[in-house]
Structures are given as C-alpha cells and as structure tokens.
Amino acid sequence: MAVFLGIDIGTTAIKLGVIYEQQLLFETSVKLTTYEDKAARYQRASEIIALLEKGIFLIPKDLRKKISIMSFSTAMHSLRPANSQRVFLWSDLQAGETIAEFSKTKLAKDFYQLTGTPIHAMSPFAKLLYFKETNKYQEVTQWSGLKELVLEYFTGEFIIDRACASATGYYDLEKKTWSTEILSYLAIKPNQLAEIVDTTKTLAMKTDKIKHFGFAPRIKVAVGASDGTLAAYASFYRTKRTASLTIGTSAAVRQIVTTAQLEPNTQNFCYYLNEKYFVIGAPSNNGASLLEWSAAQLAKDSSSFFTQLPELLEKTTIGAKGLRFLPYLNGERAPLWDETVRGGFYNLTLQHTREDLLRSVIEGMLLNIRRLVKLVAPKQVLSVSGGFFKTTELAQLASTILGAKCIYAPENEPIFGLYYLYFEPEIPAQRAEYQFVPNPKEQVIYEKLAKDYFR
Numbered sequence: 001m002a003v004f005l006g007i008d009i010g011t012t013a014i015k016l017g018v019i020y021e022q023q024l025l026f027e028t029s030v031k032l033t034t035y036e037d038k039a040a041r042y043q044r045a046s047e048i049i050a051l052l053e054k055g056i057f058l059i060p061k062d063l064r065k066k067i068s069i070m071s072f073s074t075a076m077h078s079l080r081p082a083n084s085q086r087v088f089l090w091s092d093l094q095a096g097e098t099i100a101e102f103s104k105t106k107l108a109k110d111f112y113q114l115t116g117t118p119i120h121a122m123s124p125f126a127k128l129l130y131f132k133e134t135n136k137y138q139e140v141t142q143w144s145g146l147k148e149l150v151l152e153y154f155t156g157e158f159i160i161d162r163a164c165a166s167a168t169g170y171y172d173l174e175k176k177t178w179s180t181e182i183l184s185y186l187a188i189k190p191n192q193l194a195e196i197v198d199t200t201k202t203l204a205m206k207t208d209k210i211k212h213f214g215f216a217p218r219i220k221v222a223v224g225a226s227d228g229t230l231a232a233y234a235s236f237y238r239t240k241r242t243a244s245l246t247i248g249t250s251a252a253v254r255q256i257v258t259t260a261q262l263e264p265n266t267q268n269f270c271y272y273l274n275e276k277y278f279v280i281g282a283p284s285n286n287g288a289s290l291l292e293w294s295a296a297q298l299a300k301d302s303s304s305f306f307t308q309l310p311e312l313l314e315k316t317t318i319g320a321k322g323l324r325f326l327p328y329l330n331g332e333r334a335p336l337w338d339e340t341v342r343g344g345f346y347n348l349t350l351q352h353t354r355e356d357l358l359r360s361v362i363e364g365m366l367l368n369i370r371r372l373v374k375l376v377a378p379k380q381v382l383s384v385s386g387g388f389f390k391t392t393e394l395a396q397l398a399s400t401i402l403g404a405k406c407i408y409a410p411e412n413e414p415i416f417g418l419y420y421l422y423f424e425p426e427i428p429a430q431r432a433e434y435q436f437v438p439n440p441k442e443q444v445i446y447e448k449l450a451k452d453y454f455r
Contacts, residue, residue, distance in 0.1 A: 001423065003063070003216075005070040006415035007055070009048065009146055010227055011089055012249050016055045017415040018063055022425055024410070028058045034089065041092040044085045045149055052150065056213050064214045069202070070154075071222035071422060073230045073414035074146040076167040076271075079124040081131075082142035087149065090122040090250075091285070091330065095130035096339045102129060103337075107185070109264050114179055116262055116270030116278075117169040121339050125169025128186045141192060147223070148194045154221050155203040160194040163225035166272040171196070173260050173272065199225040199274050200422055222422050229271055229279045230417030232256055235383030236277075237420040238411050238427055243377035245406070247287045247388035247398075250330075251369050253376040254281035266375060267337060274421065282334035282372040286327040286343075286365060288388050293329060294361050298354060309362075310393040316359040318445050322347050323356050324453060325364030335371055362394070366401040367446075367453050373402050381405045385412035392434075399436035401446045409433040 001021050008015040011034065018026040030051045035042055056064070077090035088094075099121050102108055108119045117123050124145065131137045144152075147164045151157060165171040170182040178190050202220040210219060224230070228246070232254040235244040242256045260270050261280050270280045295305035324346040331339035345360065373382070382404050389395045389408045399406040409431065410416075419425075 001425070002068040003066040004419055004423070005059070005067045006073065006418040007052070007070065007150075008073040008227060008230075008414040008418075009052070009075060009150065010248065011075050011091065014048075014051055014055050015415060016059065018059060018067065019416070019419050022419075022428075026059055026063055027415075028055060030055045030058075034091075039093040039096065040086075040088065042086040042088045045080060045087055046085060048087065048146070048149065049153055052153075053213075061214055065216060067219060068216040069220050069222060069422065070205075070215075071224040071418040072147065072150055073224055073227045073418055074150070074164060076164060076226045076228055077122045077124060078145035079127045080144050080149065081137045081140040082144070083140075084137075087146060088127055092127065093121050093331065093339050095121040095126035098130040098133055099126040100340075102126075111169070111182055112264060112267060113262060114172055114174075114182065115166070115169050116173050116260060117167055117171075118267040118269055118333070118337060119169075120333060120337055122333065123167070123169035125182065125186070128170075128188060132187060143188070143192055144194060147226075151203075151221070151223060154205050154209050156206050157203055158194045159197050159203075159223065161199045161201075161223040161225055162196055162272045163199050163229045165196050167226055167269070171272075173270065176272075197223055199223060222418070224418050225273060225421065226271065227414045228252055228254065228281075228283075229273045230414035230421065231385050231412065232279045232281070232417075233273055233277070234414065234417035234420060235385065235412045238409065238416070238431065239383050239407065241381055241383050241407070243380040244383045244385065244412070245369070245373065245377075245402075246384070247369070247386040249287055249289045250283060250285050251287035251365075251372075251386075252281050252283040253369070253372040253382075254279050255376055266335065268334075268376065280376070282376050284334060284369060284372060285330035285332050286368065288386070290327055290329060290361055290365050291388075294358055298357055298361070300354070306391070309391060312355055312358055313362075313393050313397060316355050318442060319449055320356045320360035320363060321352060323352050323360040325357075325360040326454070327361070327364040327368050335375060362397065363401065364453075366398055367450055369398075370402050370450060371454075373404060377404075379404075381407060383412050384408050395434070395436045396439070400438045400442045401450075403438055403443055403447065405438070406436045407433050408436070
C-alpha cells in the first residue's frame with residue numbers, strides 16, 4: 001500500500017498526517033491567522049500557501065520521498081474573489097442582514113431544497129448575494145474557495161470536489177452540478193466557478209512542485225472532500241456507527257445516510273460525500289472557541305488554563321450555583337439560525353466566583369450541543385472527534401450532559417477520513433479507543449437543568 005499524506009486545512013490550523021498501512025507515521029500542524037474587518041472574517045491566500053509549504057517541509061525529507069498519494073480536507077463555506085488575497089470563511093458575517101431578508105422569501109425554501117445548504121450568512125451563496133446587492137466585487141470574473149486554491153497550486157487545475165461544492169448553496173444535489181437557477185439569480189455564470197469532480201478523483205502533481213517538495217516522482221493528488229464530511233466518514237468507516245460529534249473551534253452533530261434528507265423547518269445540512277453516502281447534521285458556531293475566549297478573558301493564567309480544567313471541574317458544582325451561560329458569542333447556526341443572537345451570563349450574583357463563570361461556559365456550550373444531538377442523533381452512540389475530547393474530564397462531562405455514550409479515537413479525524421475514502425482498507429477487529437458513558441447521578445441533574453436552561 002502507498003505512503004499517504006493527508007492535509008486538513010481548517011479555520012485555525014493546517015494539520016498534516018503521513019499514514020502507511022493505517023498507521024500514523026508522522027503528524028504536525030501549523031497555525032493559521034484569521035483577520036477581522038468589521039463583519040468580515042477572512043484568511044490570506046498567500047499565507048495559507050506559505051504555511052502549507054512550511055508544514056510539508058516539517059515532514060522528514062526521507063519520508064517525503066516515499067509519499068506517492070496526497071489528498072486534502074478543507075473547511076466548508078469559503079469564498080475567494082479572483083485576484084484577491086481574501087478568502088472569506090464560514091464565520092464571515094457580512095451577509096447577515098441580506099440573508100435575513102432573503103430567508104423570508106419562498107425562494108429561500110426552494111433553494112434550500114435544491115442544495116441542502118442552510119440559508120445562513122455562512123454560505124458562499126449568502127456572500128455572493130450580499131456582494132451583488134452592495135455592488136462589491138462585480139468586476140470579478142472567477143470565484144473559488146480553499147479547495148480550489150490548494151488544488152490549483154499543486155495541479156494547475158481549477159477544480160472543486162462535490163463535497164465542498166455541495167456546501168456552497170448553489171450546487172444541485174439531485175443533478176450533481178451547479179444550479180443554473182441559483183446562479184442565474186446571483187448573476188453568476190457557470191464558467192466563473194470551478195469544474196466539479198468526485199471526491200476520489202486523482203490528478204497528476206505539477207513537476208515543479210514534486211521537485212520543490214522532494215515527493216515521489218509519480219505522486220498523485222486525490223481531490224478529497226470537506227472537513228465535516230470527512231470527520232463523519234472517518235468515524236463511520238472505522239466503527240460502522242452512523243452518528244458523530246465534532247467539537248473543534250465550532251461544533252457539529254452528523255449522521256451518515258444513503259439518501260439526501262432535508263428538513264425545511266430545522267434546516268439540517270445535507271452534503272454529498274461520495275456515490276454511496278451523504279452527511280446530514282446540525283452545526284453550532286460555538287465550540288471550543290468559547291474555551292479560547294475563557295482562557296483569554298476569564299482565566300487567571302491563560303497559559304495553564306487547559307491543563308487546569310480537570311481541577312476546576314472537580315472543585316466546582318454542577319449547575320455552577322445557578323449561573324447560566326448562553327453560549328452565543330459567535331451568533332448561532334443550529335438550532336437558531338440567527339447570527340445576531342448574543343450570549344451572556346444569566347443569574348450572575350456577587351456570590352459567584354471566577355471558577356463558577358468558567359464552569360458555566362463549559363456547561364452552556366455542552367447543553368447547547370445537547371439540543372443538536374437530540375435533533376440529529378437521539379439515543380445513539382456518538383463517535384467523537386476534535387481536540388476537546390483529548391481531555392478525559394471534558395469528554396466524560398460531555399457524555400454525561402449529552403446523555404450519550406461517546407467513543408473517541410485518533411482515527412476519528414478528517415485526515416483518516418481522507419485515507420479511508422481513497423483506500424477503503426479493511427479495518428482490524430481490535431482498534432484502540434476511549435469510551436465514555438454518562439454518570440447516572442449527574443445525568444439526572446443535567447436532564448433537569450436542560451429542560452429550561454435556554455428559556
């Protein structure tokens with residue numbers, strides 16, 4: 001079997017993993033910088049490429065020579081105007097008011113039914129609609145995203161995979177092509193967008209890039225898919241469990257299904273994965289980014305915040321002495337679909353301590369995610385992924401608050417999703433994993449707390 005390089009380009013970091021015969025031989029990551037300009041949230045294309053190069057060169061030279069296939073996972077909902085350095089991210093909220101008005105129209109429901117992409121400011125559809133109505137970037141002749149950026153760099157081809165395309169808001173799930181109806185509404189022509197290919201399609205790498213990085217002479221590039229679909233697939237392929245939960249910067253509960261499933265009222269997402277599967281689910285804007293905020297704004301020592309979380313949970317009581325935290329610091333997608341909603345502490349008194357505030361942030365975040373679990377995967381075992389679950393005490397608390405058995409394994413990540421998608425290896429019967437089951441007594445308390453927590 002070939003030596004494989006998987007690269008996961010998220011919103012906070014680029015992660016790289018070299019895999020051979022299902023074993024991770026090497027892994028590393030480099031941090032990405034997100035810029036803010038009022039409601040705009042973006043990264044710089046040149047910085048993404050520079051950091052991607054840096055990450056690849058961190059792989060030992062002798063190992064790089066053996067890599068014969070590489071593939072990419074990229075964050076969904078990115079949009080880049082041609083000849084611009086700005087790659088707008090899912091968290092970009094410029095289209096907030098525009099999409100709020102559009103969501104009131106019949107077209108909003110029609111377009112959701114066509115695409116499976118919720119009507120929200122996160123989507124490239126919303127961004128393009130905003131640019132159209134504000135007359136911005138009207139001279140642009142080409143639109144792309146993260147996946148097109150990196151594939152063009154390595155192969156010279158202007159292409160996008162179906163998984164990333166299906167998260168744009170202008171991909172027709174049934175016809176498997178760009179929607180002529182939606183593009184017409186946006187005044188965009190199909191030739192302004194990348195060619196759509198399937199997620200396992202392979203391409204030749206440019207000769208100059210092979211020499212530059214010292215890869216194997218005939219290395220191939222598999223186009224890959226989106227980070228969310230790949231995290232779900234990694235968990236499913238490894239365990240055969242269809243339900244999964246990822247808590248990274250944001251969070252999402254997902255299900256692997258064999259047919260497209262849409263719910264116009266709750267607006268679950270439904271994205272293409274491959275010829276067999278779709279991924280449905282519900283996303284939250286507010287995952288571990290809340291912990292990062294807490295470390296910076298509430299902790300005595302931000303540098304030791306994460307290592308001290310287990311002790312904090314041990315010292316504080318369930319419910320944080322009646323203190324509640326509405327975890328909407330980034331607005332919210334599911335279940336509210338309202339980027340204007342705001343978070344805050346409720347029932348705050350002089351008796352509450354710094355530790356109570358920190359505990360309430362964690363509880364509020366998890367109780368919010370609990371609502372998504374009830375929507376998407378009620379009474380199911382969850383395969384979990386994301387850095388949040390690497391802390392045993394946080395993983396245990398999540399299992400208790402969610403009321404679900406949670407199974408964590410290093411392979412439940414997008415890089416392994418890429419590997420499984422391309423190679424489809426036979427999974428050994430015994431694989432290392434960590435299981436967390438709800439604490440019965442604490443679960444009863446959280447069940448009561450959850451009933452009116454978000455009243």
